[in-house]
Structure formats: C-alpha cells, structure tokens
Amino acid sequence: MKYTAEHFHLHYIPQYRLLIKSDFLEDTMVIVDEKQEVVALYSYPSEFPDPAALKLLGLPFADVSISLPLESFMLVPSEVYSQRQVQQYHDFQDGKGVVQEYALPMEGITALYQYDHLLFKRWTAIFPQAKLFADFQIIFALVEQHVLNTASVLGVHVKNKKVEMYVFQGKELQLYHDFDVDTADDLHYFILNVRSTLGITGLFDKVLLSGVAATDPFAHAVRSYANELVFLQGNSALYAEDAAVQTKIESLHIIAEFPSCVS
Known part of the structure; x- marks a missing residue:
C-alpha cells in the first residue's frame, strides 16, 4: 500500500511523527501529523523496499518510533x-x-x-535517535484496565504469520506465548490447546484483539471464545481521510501508543 495525503508537505517533516512497524515479512511506515491524522503510509515486503519509502527514510524526522520483532x-x-x-x-x-x-x-x-539482531542493526543505522519498543510493552500497558474487574481474559495480538497469545485470570497472568499461525483454523487450534492446558472450559469474559482490523478472519474466529470482543487500543486513535488507509491503520493502533504507554 502506498498513500500520501494531498496536504502532506516536506517542510513539515520536523513536526511529523514517523511510526515504523518492522518484521521479517513486511515493513510499514506511517507519518502522522499533530492531529493524529495519517498523512502518509507505505507498506511493502521487507525484502523489497519501496523506492519512494526509501527516500522518506533519509528525511530529518525528529520523532521516530520503531516496533521491532x-x-x-x-x-x-x-x-x-x-x-x-x-x-x-x-x-x-x-x-x-x-x-x-x-x-x-x-x-x-x-x-x-x-x-532481532539484523533488524536492530538496520534500523538503528538509519535512525540512531529512534525510540525502539516491542509490542508486548504496549499490550501490557493497555490490558490493565480490562483485567482489574474481569474474571478471565484471552488476548490475541496478530503479527503477520505469528500470534502472541496471553491469558489473565483476574490480575494474574497465566500465559504469554507466541505461535506460528497461517489461517483461522490454526488460531482455533492454538486457542483450544491453551484452554485445555489451563483447564478452562467455559467462555472467557473478554477477548482482547489487536494487530488486525474488524473485518479480518481472525476477528471472526475469536468471537466464539468470549462473552465480549474488545479491540485493544489506547487514546492515540489514528485516522485517515482515505477509507482504505483507515481500514489498514485499524491494525496499527498498537504502534501509535508509544510513547504514552512505555516509560
């Protein structure tokens, strides 16, 4: 995906925030203005960087946050x-x-x-001043409000071909593990396996889902395991004028929460 808003201007680069989500399959660059509007977004295979995106990486962004695997x-x-x-x-x-x-x-x-050693070296060479973080830091900060008065919570965070899964019983963390997942059937299998391992027979009170949009098959898959499905996000709600970009950024709210969630 390649998107640039009409009112994106290079001379505002020092005022923009650059958010990067990098992994082994896909890199996503999101440029956000002071109103939390996405003014540019580039998503491309990690092994084949987009030429236009590479040009942006050479610009003097003052505020850069990078999510690394x-x-x-x-x-x-x-x-x-x-x-x-x-x-x-x-x-x-x-x-x-x-x-x-x-x-x-x-x-x-x-x-x-x-x-990841190679991605760490790559991105710190480009942006030595960047703030690096792992998704689990954001997730743990955001789940606190959901587990305080809730008996059981299943969390599912999707990262391309991997899923980070966690379970809370009350405020007690019982599991945090990642799984290789290709399809919704894979996701069903691992959720059922986790339920069996922890001796959970009924529905969870909540499923907290992140990393995908509401229309994703994984969102449909997890609905049957809880009384309530909640899409995990904080106060930094990104938005875009373009409908397709708006759908894309529904899966990227986690990276927008830095630095408000990570100290």
Missing part, C-alpha cells in the same frame, strides 16, 4: 530477579543482541528480551 523473550518473577545475575539469564537467550529488561509492576514480573 524479538529474537528471544523471557518473563521472570520480579521478586527473584536480580540485575546482578543478568548474565545467567543471557545464557538462556538465543539471540546475539544485548538483553533488555522491562519491569511490569502490576503483573509482578520482569521481561528480558532481545530485539
């Missing part, structure tokens, strides 16, 4: 985690990059993770 991910109870022992945790990580840590106070856990 992870090479490794581990959750450790905060009460037993110590920074002095980080090397021990590093030995269990598969990646080559620096182990990052991120505290999740409500859940009482600390996340240890590594960005």
